[in-house]
Amino acid sequence: MPDRGVRERARALAEELLAPQAADVEAAGAVPRSHLDALAAAGLRRADGEDALAVVEELAAGDLATAFVWIQQVGVARWLGAAVADGGDERWAAQLDDLRTGRAHAGIALQAALRPGPAAVVARPVSGDDVHGDGWVLDGEVPWVTGWGLLDAVLLTARDGEEVLFLLLDLGEVRRGGQAVGLRGELLPLAAVRASRTVELHLDGFRVGADRLVARGQHAALLAGDAAGLRPNGSLALGLVQRCVRAMRTDDRHAERSAALAEELGAVRVRLDAAGPDDLPGARAAAVDLAWRAAAALALATGSSAVIAPSLAERTVREALFLLVFGSRPAIREALLDGLLASRRA
Ligand SMILES: Cc1cc2nc3c(=O)[nH]c(=O)nc-3n(C[C@H](O)[C@H](O)[C@H](O)COP(=O)(O)OP(=O)(O)OC[C@H]3O[C@@H](n4cnc5c(N)ncnc54)[C@H](O)[C@@H]3O)c2cc1C
Incomplete structure (x- = not known):
């Protein structure tokens, strides 16, 4: 059962700590270590499975750069956890504990x-x-x-x-x-x-x-298993969409659109969660496609001031560009290109 408290704790920190500082953090050019420490101190590093994905999504809604640094450790914990389960060196158990408590990142x-x-x-x-x-x-x-x-x-x-x-x-x-x-x-x-x-x-x-x-x-064996590991990065795109849903909801003129976007977000999340290796590239592409459209919608809802930096809309559009290419694979890229250029084929 997912722990609702974890998502809520992540959301509170994203809204109160990460989002208000996101523009300054970008200007400074470095996620402060104090951000990572505060998130770990709230117990967010102990989250596993669905909870860990919910944490990434909420953090990305607040500040994608921090969420992006945060998500790197997911892969490290997976390999260290496997080494410990295999009866590997005891030092890896100690190292894993350091990562889970936030003593190290x-x-x-x-x-x-x-x-x-x-x-x-x-x-x-x-x-x-x-x-x-x-x-x-x-x-x-x-x-x-x-x-x-x-x-x-x-x-x-x-x-x-x-x-x-x-x-x-x-x-x-x-x-x-x-x-x-x-x-x-x-x-x-x-x-x-x-x-x-x-x-x-x-x-x-x-x-x-x-x-x-x-x-x-x-x-060869590791490459063959690659598609199975594509799920976690999808939560970065879900978080960007979540940010757009919440920002557009504050404007009565776009409340209905925000609700429709939230529904699409739910469907894309369900597809990502259900996907096996064969459907994961398609599910990842659907998440990125939605993030790209949501960012454009936020810019349109914001109006011309969206081109003045720094602003939430311009940062979100730049981050959607990053999501288009980051962590890609040939099958993800093909699905995205086919979707983006579908009107030309019709
Ligand atoms: C800003 C940014 C930060 C990043 N940070 C990190 C990081 O900290 N650590 C990290 O490990 N990676 C990181 N990456 C790399 C990322 O995980 C992807 O590998 C990369 O985005 C894919 O780039 P590419 O499409 O140019 O393909 P390339 O890296 O040039 O790969 C060549 C081809 O092989 C495919 N391919 C790549 N890897 C595999 C695989 N394992 N199995 C099957 N096919 C594959 C690609 O889709 C591509 O077609 C980062 C990428 C970006 C843009």
Whole structure:
């Protein structure tokens, strides 16, 4: 049974803490650590399953950049949880507890070694004869890593042949404003969610010890399982729609439209929740399509002032652009393009 209290706590924090500061946070270019700590202190990191998705949706309604940094940890918790369940190293149980209580916050850098084709980050094993002990030397580039300088750790994938290694890197030094030898984050000039501090990560002979290995798997098997993991990012789009529903409801002229949008939102959420791997790309596309239309509707309801920055409408439209392309897959992109250009085919 979903815990209604969790969604309500997330909504209250989104409305009282995140939304009022969203424009200032964007201007400052970094989600404050105090936001992440306040959300964790309210017990939101302990939410699982449907509750965790409801939290992401409510946070995204308030401030997408904060929700985006927040959601990164969902993937880390999943891999650490699996390692603990497999009877893995006890340190991972302790690390998972740190993440659930908010003593630490973590992100992911999965795409470089998980997407189809050759690996963008290669791991070369080093043996126990090496002065630094067992482990790997990593080289390559990760195109997107969110939360750089904000988070304590990142779960990074690297490839050794067909084997994918999931390595939890300690980013404490980077968070304190320092540098890690062989690791360089190049900040990307994003048009939306720039406070997420997303970087391109360069690894140049970066050394990682064998004790940082959380899991390993075969590239082909991991790719085959990819579609099953597409549900969580859909909640970012649901949150943006939720924001538009609530903003338009405050204007009597658009109350009916807001109610109709809320109904569409409910239907899209039901589809996402029910979808298996085959329907998840279509369900994700439907959520993003709705977010794109809802953002345009909010701009229209706002009128010409929607083009003056900073404003809720212009930020929401920029964030809808981000959602169109973020976390995409060929099947999601095809479904979106087919829907957007349907009138041309008729
Ligand atoms: C602002 C921003 C921040 C991001 N932050 C992070 C982050 O912190 N951590 C992170 O891991 N990723 C992050 N991503 C990457 C994201 O998860 C997606 O990989 C990316 O948005 C897809 O980009 P693309 O469509 O350009 O495809 P590419 O990354 O160029 O991928 C090539 C092709 O392979 C497909 N593909 C990619 N991955 C898979 C897969 N696993 N299985 C099957 N097909 C696949 C793609 O759809 C595409 O067609 C971020 C992206 C953006 C835009």
